[in-house]
Amino acid sequence: MPPRVSLFITCFNDTIFPQTGQAVVTLLERLGVTVDFPLEQTCCGQMHFNTGYATEAIPLVRRFVEVFSDSELIVSPSASCVGMVRDYYPRVAELAGDAGLAAAVAELRPRVLELSELLVDQLGVEDVGAHFPHRVTYHPTCHSLRMLKVADRPLRLLRAVGGIDLVELPEATQCCGFGGTFAIKNADTSAAMLTDKVRAILDTRAEVCVSADNSCLMHISGALSRQQTGVRTMHLAEVLAQTISGGVA
Amino acid sequence: MSPAADPLAPRFPAAASAALQDSQLRHNLGHATQTIRAKRAQAVGEVPDWEGLREAGRALKERVLRHLDDHLMALEESVTRAGGTVHWARDGEEANRIIGDIAVAHGVSEVVKVKSLTTDETDLNAALERRGIRAWETDLAELINQLAGDTSSHILVPAIHKNREQIRELFVRTLPDAPPGLTDDPRALAEVARRHLRALFLRARVGVSGVNFAVADTGTVSVVESEGNGRMCTTLPEVLVSVMGIEKVIPSWEDLEVYLQLLPRSSTAERMNPYTSLWTGVTPGDGPQEFHLVLLDNGRTNVLSDEIGRQALNCIRCSACLNVCPVYERTGGHAYGSTYPGPIGAILTPLLSDMSQARSLPYASSLCGACYEVCPVKIDIPEVLVHLRQRVAEDPHAPLRERLSPEHLAMRAVARVFADRRRYEAGQRAARFGQWPLARGGKISRLPGPLAAWTATRDLPAVPAQSFRDWWRQRS
Numbered sequence: 099m100p101p102r103v104s105l106f107i108t109c110f111n112d113t114i115f116p117q118t119g120q121a122v123v124t125l126l127e128r129l130g131v132t133v134d135f136p137l138e139q140t141c142c143g144q145m146h147f148n149t150g151y152a153t154e155a156i157p158l159v160r161r162f163v164e165v166f167s168d169s170e171l172i173v174s175p176s177a178s179c180v181g182m183v184r185d186y187y188p189r190v191a192e193l194a195g196d197a198g199l200a201a202a203v204a205e206l207r208p209r210v211l212e213l214s215e216l217l218v219d220q221l222g223v224e225d226v227g228a229h230f231p232h233r234v235t236y237h238p239t240c241h242s243l244r245m246l247k248v249a250d251r252p253l254r255l256l257r258a259v260g261g262i263d264l265v266e267l268p269e270a271t272q273c274c275g276f277g278g279t280f281a282i283k284n285a286d287t288s289a290a291m292l293t294d295k296v297r298a299i300l301d302t303r304a305e306v307c308v309s310a311d312n313s314c315l316m317h318i319s320g321a322l323s324r325q326q327t328g329v330r331t332m333h334l335a336e337v338l339a340q341t342i343s344g345g346v347a
Numbered sequence: 348m349s350p351a352a353d354p355l356a357p358r359f360p361a362a363a364s365a366a367l368q369d370s371q372l373r374h375n376l377g378h379a380t381q382t383i384r385a386k387r388a389q390a391v392g393e394v395p396d397w398e399g400l401r402e403a404g405r406a407l408k409e410r411v412l413r414h415l416d417d418h419l420m421a422l423e424e425s426v427t428r429a430g431g432t433v434h435w436a437r438d439g440e441e442a443n444r445i446i447g448d449i450a451v452a453h454g455v456s457e458v459v460k461v462k463s464l465t466t467d468e469t470d471l472n473a474a475l476e477r478r479g480i481r482a483w484e485t486d487l488a489e490l491i492n493q494l495a496g497d498t499s500s501h502i503l504v505p506a507i508h509k510n511r512e513q514i515r516e517l518f519v520r521t522l523p524d525a526p527p528g529l530t531d532d533p534r535a536l537a538e539v540a541r542r543h544l545r546a547l548f549l550r551a552r553v554g555v556s557g558v559n560f561a562v563a564d565t566g567t568v569s570v571v572e573s574e575g576n577g578r579m580c581t582t583l584p585e586v587l588v589s590v591m592g593i594e595k596v597i598p599s600w601e602d603l604e605v606y607l608q609l610l611p612r613s614s615t616a617e618r619m620n621p622y623t624s625l626w627t628g629v630t631p632g633d634g635p636q637e638f639h640l641v642l643l644d645n646g647r648t649n650v651l652s653d654e655i656g657r658q659a660l661n662c663i664r665c666s667a668c669l670n671v672c673p674v675y676e677r678t679g680g681h682a683y684g685s686t687y688p689g690p691i692g693a694i695l696t697p698l699l700s701d702m703s704q705a706r707s708l709p710y711a712s713s714l715c716g717a718c719y720e721v722c723p724v725k726i727d728i729p730e731v732l733v734h735l736r737q738r739v740a741e742d743p744h745a746p747l748r749e750r751l752s753p754e755h756l757a758m759r760a761v762a763r764v765f766a767d768r769r770r771y772e773a774g775q776r777a778a779r780f781g782q783w784p785l786a787r788g789g790k791i792s793r794l795p796g797p798l799a800a801w802t803a804t805r806d807l808p809a810v811p812a813q814s815f816r817d818w819w820r821q822r823s
């Protein structure tokens with residue numbers, strides 16, 4: 099078991115979804131992991147890179163590599179930000195024309211893990227001792243599925259949760275229509291995709307829609323809330339942090 | 348001239364918004380793409396080493412592109428040796444002129460055509476029309492579009508946006524031989540088209556086709572199809588002209604083995620397509636006695652010089668990426684304003700037109716990656732989309748209003764904030780205080796400016812009082 103894990107919270111979770119970070123800390127500490135949080139971290143640069151502003155992402159990549167250079171393992175509750183680091187940081191380093199950065203990125207990449215990868219692959223646990231007596235459906239986000247290929251790791255973790263009523267989401271692997279700036283630039287198409295995702299979620303009669311990315315969840319919950327569906331969204335970490343004796347920190 | 352893209356087409360978001368309102372289109376497309384998706388998954392699932400096959404298909408194309416000039420010269424030599432004539436066309440205009448000259452030299456006023464994206468790309472039919480030559484489309488869906496004065500909306504199923512009833516109505520209106528009581532039974536519709544086309548096949552003296560694969564070492568050219576119209580067009584006329592993008596060359600006969608497995612399963616979800624026509628030059632007394640092969644560049648050599656973009660030239664036009672694309676499924680092909688719609692069109696069109704057009708297409712994707720997952724030649728479409736977005740966003744020749752757009756300014760400002768912890772934390776505080784006129788009950792339902800596009804259909808969570816890092820500091 100690794101003695102220490104550095105939390106890469108992501109700018110988005112830090113600012114808008116602090117409860118997810120708190121849940122990760124609670125969960126990992128419960129499993130005997132020491133968590134540290136390098137305060138110098140800010141943003142991985144994904145939004146800039148994906149929208150075409152790769153040059154703006156270069157200093158952010160440099161910063162990330164420096165901030166986490168001493169970390170043995172880095173965990174993040176965001177599949178898409180982990181995907182950025184693992185799949186696209188080498189490309190940014192190449193664009194920067196900086197061999198030193200490229201080497202540092204190559205060295206860092208394998209140590210950056212999404213939460214379910216850390217739990218299942220590194221810690222070797224599926225039953226994390228959680229208890230969550232609710233009807234839940236799981237939306238596999240595109241980047242967790244197709245970039246990181248986390249496969250059924252999140253589902254294995256959810257299946258082991260006590261009291262949970264886990265129902266399969268129809269057409270689960272269909273994108274929710276978020277896509278970062280896509281949701282703004284092609285708002286109508288994005289909304290059409292979201293409508294179908296919401297319909298699939300409502301069809302499950304779940305109380306809670308769970309996912310490994312708060313960005314997609316923010317998109318989905320935006321419609322669930324606007325349409326007064328009464329369905330809420332929760333990050334996977336928040337469900338796994340719940341125990342029979344009570345909630346999160 | 349513009350390859351692929353229509354310069355007058357509206358930008359993707361506007362064209363898509365209009366298409367989204369077309370309930371018939373949404374229904375037709377939703378049904379068609381979901382059906383073919385499931386069938387493809389099954390057809391691919393039968394092949395034990397599909398991933399190995401994909402990798403072989405990709406690697407082979409990569410090697411071909413690296414020595415494209417050599418393979419093309421070899422192809423020219425072998426086609427010539429087999430009695431064919433090879434023409435080199437720098438762009439679509441040149442290709443159209445070559446084909447028109449051949450038709451004029453034979454004194455014909457009409458040609459029969461096999462479905463060909465390459466001739467759609469060069470707008471051949473219009474060019475021939477201007478010289479008084481009628482080009483008859485013989486693929487059923489292309490015929491439907493031609494009769495309707497419509498354009499293709501799918502690489503493989505060009506009339507996917509039309510349903511049986513719409514086709515029935517069209518045939519009754521436009522085909523003199525259509526029986527008055529024609530039903531929308533697919534067999535009845537196909538029979539009417541067969542009768543109409545049969546007369547054309549028997550009459551036409553010049554056939555025009557595209558090319559799926561051209562084998563460099565034997566000079567063999569191949570057309571892969573389902574309906575048999577291609578076989579008719581490539582065997583019955585006295586003269587056959589085939590047009591191919593220069594990336595369609597493969598080194599040897601054995602390489603067909605890879606692609607003839609990848610293509611049908613990916614495109615029509617069949618183990619093998621019904622008709623695979625292969626011919627080598629001219630055979631005396633059998634088939635066309637004059638064969639011309641037109642090698643078309645039309646922007647392709649420019650794409651070759653783009654290290655990330657060049658993988659788009661791997662494309663074998665199977666259309667699997669269209670069928671799995673959540674954007675295409677909802678907007679249809681016309682919204683892309685290009686010969687090549689869907690995910691592959693969103694990269695191929697801007698690449699071929701050197702970004703002067705189609706600047707909105709690289710953004711017509713949520714980067715969900717479903718296209719890359721199914722691509723039989725492993726084109727990393729999301730990677731190329733992001734690469735092209737960079738070319739749009741960092742284009743030094745973009746108009747000033749684009750370079751000083753709210754998006755550009757915001758992206759630069761945010762990057763500056765993220766580059767420094769103190770600025771970042773100040774930014775978090777600013778967001779928390781700045782939202783007070785907008786946040787109600789923990790959510791934001793109306794935002795000003797471009798962000799209103801989000802809140803038109805979605806709420807946003809309000810920024811909570813305490814950030815994670817504040818909680819962490821307090822805790823330790």
